[in-house]
Amino acid sequence: MIDSLLRYNTNAPRYTSYPPANLFQEAKSKEQVQKLWLDSNVLLPETLSFYFHIPFCVKRCLFCGCTSDTLHDEFFRNAYFEALHQEMNEKLSWINKERKISQIHFGGGTPTSVPLVELEKILCHLKENFEFQENAEVAIEINPATLTGEMLKNLAQMGFNRVSYGVQDFDLEILKNIGRDSSLIAIPELLSLTRELGFKGINIDLVYGLPGQTEEGFAKTIEKAIEASSDRIALFSYAHVPWMRPEQKKLEAFAIPEAKTKMALFLNAREAFLKAGYLAVGMDHFVKPSDALANASLSGMLHRNFQGYCTRETTGQVYAFGASAISQFDNAYVQNIHNSAEYVKRIQNGQMTEIRAQELSHEQRVLRNVIERLMCNNRLKLSDNEKVVVSEGWKRLLALESEGLLNQLNENEIVATELGSLVIRYLAMQLDPLMQTQKREGVFSQTI
Ligand SMILES: C[S@@+](CC[C@H](N)C(=O)[O-])C[C@H]1O[C@@H](n2cnc3c(N)ncnc32)[C@H](O)[C@@H]1O
Ligand code: SF4
Structure with missing residues (x-):
């Protein structure tokens, strides 16, 4: 099996969007962007999905392919959130107020690396403008290295009901290789607490192909992941893209698993998850049969966007705010500039933040x-x-x-x-x- 699979190992898009995001066309003008947002009011599905990009992390992990920085200076952080609210002030006025929110997602970066009150202010800003649909999903991506129980309780009180933890690997050596600290609360306890607080669709991210991973070692990680019993497990292939993320070059000093070992890591994990009762969903997810994604997958109602997999009932047109954020409409994509300092500067100067606007034929x-x-x-x-x-x-x-x-x-x-x-x-x-x-x-x- 592995040899057969290796024949098809090639560079290809992940198809989170079509066309792939790095091939989007340049945005032409603010008028073009505004028109796309206004036009989105009549597209289906009519519900609203919001994405907020929080580009901060306590420290940067060497393997990371996401858009984030560690510029944690309070002055800049305040300026970023001010800019984000300014972007909301302008663009929320373009959305029809009768439409309801079905989904909110905070991603990054690490949204919990900033004072949680900043997230609450964003939610309040939305609530001042729109009503929520019943059972709306309010999700957040969390690096458990800096998460306390108190913070999690606060998030639950603020209305968050979905969470995704970046675990990557349970082996501390591997985490050290990729420059990451381990979870502040042991993952099994953290998941129990998360469940007790009423969160649903609890997800953990694992990554295979990280420097130092071996079949033997990764089998232990998979065992621990199964024991921890999250509703969902995302098993990502390590994307080594040093041309985009130069700091990944440092990882080349370690043994990065070759394609053959990498495939074995994935296949072994897949077998173990299936044996434990998880269902394979989409390209790289495993979910409990009781999870909403299992049902969606079996009934052909699974949907995928830049925030991951969700059900077709949950997703609406996606309106995205903050540096690098991509709005996803039925007929277009619009992306903000990646660099957060440049994003803030442009908002402060009244310049357009959108660098790409891909209208779809x-x-x-x-x-x-x-x-x-x-x-x-x-x-x-x-x-x-x-x-x-x-x-x-x-x-x-x-x-x-x-x-x-x-x-x-x-x-x-x-x-x-x-x-x-x-x-x-x-x-x-x-x-x-x-x-x-x-x-x-x-x-x-x-x-x-
Ligand atoms: C924005 S991060 C998650 C939130 C949080 N910052 C954390 O690290 O836990 C989203 C996920 O992308 C995955 N990821 C990041 N860089 C990757 C890479 N180079 N290859 C594959 N997956 C990657 C990780 O599994 C990570 O948990
Ligand atoms: S993996 Fe998460 S915590 Fe690490 S740098 Fe990337 S976004 Fe930040």
């Missing part, structure tokens, strides 16, 4: 939907209209049947084999006309 929307369905469900049934749009890509995809990556069920439907589902990015790439000419090395991470 009919063809791109079809491709986005088709690729998302394939990546979420490991199968794809095309309507006749979709088939017209993806005709060349469909032919490229069908050609993989002879390689054992998929089975064609009828002229409009395929299902990935087990092998194919493990290299689903490779399958998705066949549908993508951009990838037939685009340079991929040094632009996208490796599929394994």
